[in-house]
Amino acid sequence: MSEYQYYEFAVIDRPLSRTEMAELRAISTRAVITPSGFTNHYEWGDLKADPGDWMRRYFDAFVYSANWCSCHLSLRLPKAVFRKAELASFVHRSVLSIESSDTHWILGWTLAESEDYERFEEDDGSGWMRRLIPLRDELMRGDLRPLYLGWLAAGDALRDDTLEPEVPPGLNELSPAQQALAEFLAVDPDLLEAASMGSVAATQQYDETRHLSTWLATWQTADMQDVLKRIALGQGQEAERQVKSHYAAWLKTQRPTSTEAARRRVMELRERTQSAAVTRQAREARAHAKCEAERRQQREAELRRIMEKSEKYWKTAHDQASRGSASGYEQSVRILRVLAEGYALVAGPEAFERQLRRFLVPHAKRAALLRRLADAGLWSG
Known part of the structure; x- marks a missing residue:
């Protein structure tokens, strides 16, 4: 580097x-x-x-x-x-x-x-x-x-x-x-x-206008005249620095x-x-626990919505597996993971296993799909 x-x-x-x-x-x-x-x-x-x-x-x-x-x-x-x-x-x-x-x-x-x-x-x-x-x-x-x-x-x-x-x-x-x-x-x-x-x-945050008025009341006439003279002589930047410095020093005394x-x-x-x-x-632990609880609630609500249309997801998983390609198998396994999570929430793992057996009837010879299911922990043969 x-x-x-x-x-x-x-x-x-x-x-x-x-x-x-x-x-x-x-x-x-x-x-x-x-x-x-x-x-x-x-x-x-x-x-x-x-x-x-x-x-x-x-x-x-x-x-x-x-x-x-x-x-x-x-x-x-x-x-x-x-x-x-x-x-x-x-x-x-x-x-x-x-x-x-x-x-x-x-x-x-x-x-x-x-x-x-x-x-x-x-x-x-x-x-x-x-x-x-x-x-x-x-x-x-x-x-x-x-x-x-x-x-x-x-x-x-x-x-x-x-x-x-x-x-x-x-x-x-x-x-x-x-x-x-x-x-x-x-x-x-x-x-x-x-x-x-x-x-x-x-x-508390101060009122700038009120503070300026109070500060200006502390100025001597000679000091004000000196600033005005500098401005008249074309030394405006120096006059501004003088005023800012004077004001900053006064503000410090008010803290x-x-x-x-x-x-x-x-x-x-x-x-x-x-x-x-x-x-x-x-x-931090309380905040993390709160976030996790909110995340679980959101996930459970999402899974319940999925389970209301579970047939649609089973069909999509079947269609992807039927492609006979690696990407199709991966998409199918991804959907089946979600379904397994949804069944565990609303019906229990046994209900998912029964549905999975039915799903695998037309795909029993797809060794690559079965291997992916086994690696995902969804199928033990």
Whole structure:
């Protein structure tokens, strides 16, 4: 099997300039390059650039996937969104990394090695950016759940006596993007359920218009004038980034936070994971039993309908057997299997055996048919 690597970069706060697109094109002649991003895949080759450098210079998001069961996500956020102390407790060198430039944080989530070979054989990486990029807006609003998921993805690499980071609200009701991140990083669902037991409920979905009005009331006249001046000077994109950053920082202050007392040791999480696994298995067993019961009911209803027209099915089986071909015998045996199941439900196996003897009178010399019936367990001679 050949090597396969997928690279996708995206810009959010501003489009790429023509100069920047030309710089990227000089590195890759095959890539799809637009003002909104860069996409390419490689077999045997590799990107002749440092993705980290590109994140610092050009892009706000990066998704990487390789068919040796590894993947990576990077997001770049304005530095005003978080203080370093807020991020530090989530860092784990094997999964979640945090870098900084003068103006931005660059957060990176990595799945270094997965045992889900089927996933990476079937997944070409192209769908992840769309699913994961909303995480950036969530982080901009101060939502810590993506960071907690990164820490949790470290799994077995976490020491028993390690204290978990702040447990963010709403861990048991992840957004679609956060669910995608848990899938991307192969977070143990039982460990996630155990961790969510220490999370308070998220606040109800807020009214955007009402929040904006409340936020605008906190602005000083000088701040508003500064934004308007930037717009008048043709710096509209910079003004928009300033406003969004200011709004995101304010939104973060409106979110509830957990108390220090709610934090647990990894050993406790692992103990709760075992309990969560038992609960999940019982839940899955009930769901499976329910599905099986519904399937049996549907099958029994279908068999009863067939038995109401059993003569028609016997005739069809006879006609297929009379063809004297392998395909005809196989079709006949398939019909007889259904009839055997129907007779067992409504009349008993003895009634089927009597009908089968009558059926075989004109076909007694068809050795190939008898052999197939014997292999199917319908006839013992």
